Amino acid sequence: MSPECAAARDSFVDEVDIDLAMTAGGAAPFDIDGYERRLAWVYLSRVVAGPCAALSALIESVGVVEAARAVRECALPQSLRGPTEQRRGTDTAARDLDLMERLGGRVVTPDDPEWPAWRLLGLAQLDSGRDRDGAVPLVLWVRGPRSLLESSDRAVAVVGARCSSGYGNQVTAEIAGDLAAKGWTIVSGAAFGIDAMAHRAALAVGGVTIAVLACGVDRPYPAQHDRLLTEIAETGLVISEYPPGTPAHKHQFLARNRLVAALADGVLVVEAGLRSGARNTVKWARRLGRPALAVPGPVTSAASAGCHRMIRDGEALLVTRAEEVIDEAGPLRLLLPDPSDSPGAALSGDEALVFAALPEVGSRLPRELAEQSGLPLPAVRAALPALELAELVGANESGWYRKQPARRHR
Amino acid sequence: MSPECAAARDSFVDEVDIDLAMTAGGAAPFDIDGYERRLAWVYLSRVVAGPCAALSALIESVGVVEAARAVRECALPQSLRGPTEQRRGTDTAARDLDLMERLGGRVVTPDDPEWPAWRLLGLAQLDSGRDRDGAVPLVLWVRGPRSLLESSDRAVAVVGARCSSGYGNQVTAEIAGDLAAKGWTIVSGAAFGIDAMAHRAALAVGGVTIAVLACGVDRPYPAQHDRLLTEIAETGLVISEYPPGTPAHKHQFLARNRLVAALADGVLVVEAGLRSGARNTVKWARRLGRPALAVPGPVTSAASAGCHRMIRDGEALLVTRAEEVIDEAGPLRLLLPDPSDSPGAALSGDEALVFAALPEVGSRLPRELAEQSGLPLPAVRAALPALELAELVGANESGWYRKQPARRHR
CATH class of the missing domain: 1.10.10.10 (Winged helix-like DNA-binding domain superfamily/Winged helix DNA-binding domain)
Known part of the structure; x- marks a missing residue:
């Protein structure tokens, strides 16, 4: 065992002792197995830092504790040696849990009741060979007072151009505001433009909104949205599959988009240029069987060109207002x-x-x-x-x- | 024979005599059979004043001269007595031909080389029992220097809201202008708003445009478009299936819309409210197997609501520019x-x-x-x-x- 691993194990034991002591006088007996599993999840999440289909398959096969042991000891198939090589020697799991607690956050693992298992089922069913980035997240790092499961029960992703127009901002505010006021959670990526407008519209009507980040939840990204993210974390949820401290990298935005699509009943694009990242989120929605919706705009506006292209090519359905979004995203199934x-x-x-x-x-x-x-x-x-x-x-x-x-x- | 019928026959014989005298010294022998047929078409067109599937069936069965005789003598099946009752006693055919000549126009009948037979084939194939108004026109009354057949060879109908917006006018001018500049004839209904803008855009680039009227071609309708219609008749075509002097009635606009759709390779709607007549033209396009296309606009604009509804409901395909219209309406078939x-x-x-x-x-x-x-x-x-x-x-x-x-x- 490497010195780092040994230190990590000691740290792990310390934390367990502390927690045992803390819960000694409490009502519920401390679940040492559960804690060990939680540490294993968190350790693995930091080792691979993002989705890893091969690791998910290993966990599925031998369990998370055994998988963590195998990674620590590098008793791994070839496919997992590369992805785990850089960080398998460092176990900061206990410290990470502590850090999240200090941030007012938590780690949600597949063991937790608030794990949105059915939302993520579509990811599990994607061909993991073809979709290396399509795997189910190992854990979700979460800030905010709400249950992730309940918040994503009736949810619409609202995404779009960073360089949104006044028209796009107005339509986003109206549609996202109407959806949030009707009890729909607004999921988005906290980016400039449509994303931020969608979060703000939900906040403005006292609705629930979830920001899915491509970096650690302790990192305000973009920096100008520090206050917005703080507000979201106060009443909604800021989540990420990347451990605290992880900076935003380009490929992580693409993986993030799949979570935005997976956590919602449908994806609505309000404005998108021809090369907008929103089209990537729509691609995920389609692969996950979620309705993809797009708002049209003036054909003279480049900010709507991606929406028009998607509608024209049958990739997204044209919608003009919240009622039509709801009609497609699902709830009227109950009424119809x-x-x-x-x-x-x-x-x-x-x-x-x-x-x-x-x-x-x-x-x-x-x-x-x-x-x-x-x-x-x-x-x-x-x-x-x-x-x-x-x-x-x-x-x-x-x-x-x-x-x-x-x-x-x- | 009624006195009116007798007078009509005498008038018919007089006119034939005059024309025979006029052509006596000419190069081509006068086609008295052809002239008799032409008078029969024109007489019948004025008797029924609009499409009449039952009369078309009779002509198909016994020929136009015999059908005209049967109408004059009221030797008709019950289904044709009502539609012919009001005007069968008055035959102004020769005077109508004279009038058209004085107007610088003509009557185009199915006997004429410029009759757009293949364009109108779709109408002939509609179930005439179900579609009383879907019949092939008996004749077309035409003003303008161009061959109707050639002008409608590559044609796009551009229609839309009478109360068009500045945005709609701008987009119509761009798309219709681009289409006309590329050699596409612009077919429309000369109404206020999008229709007029489409005609003007074609004229502005020296292109060809066809105005299809719901009244006689001698009637400027709407009156404010007198000059526009005159301009169209100078370089393009103003056509109608209603005889000169026929005022515009509501049901004639619906029948007119079917001709607009039939004479084009596709129907483009630029702006349309939810109850716009343009949706009726689109309905005809779909029944005739022509592509129906619609331009999106701001969802905040009522003038685009009908376009959005049609795109959303799969009744029209979203297009944003002339190239996409051409892509759907056909010519790239030749290149592809x-x-x-x-x-x-x-x-x-x-x-x-x-x-x-x-x-x-x-x-x-x-x-x-x-x-x-x-x-x-x-x-x-x-x-x-x-x-x-x-x-x-x-x-x-x-x-x-x-x-x-x-x-x-x-």
């Missing part, structure tokens, strides 16, 4: 009837009453629907737009009518 | 290789030489291509973008390379 059910079977409350008041054929005025349903007119007026959004009803000159439940032609 | 041929087989001139200078695999700099092809560097530089537009070559950091000929994913 199963095709095998009768239309409206999934409805409840006023919407169900108003829908029931509509005849199978023909249309009714809101006043007639109020009489028929027994609801006050304002309640009818409030329910109709939601039913329309769910594509259950439509309106024409003679009033509101039931629509046949058919998915729109694409 | 047949999949069964070797790539580039359809090329000629410098493009063929430059393409031949590219290796099957790997890339070359323009300088290397100049050496290899024997062309001067500027000629190589001029040929490469055209090859790129044809999707035969691409460029990356190391130079230009051959692309596999595959249609873009939709």
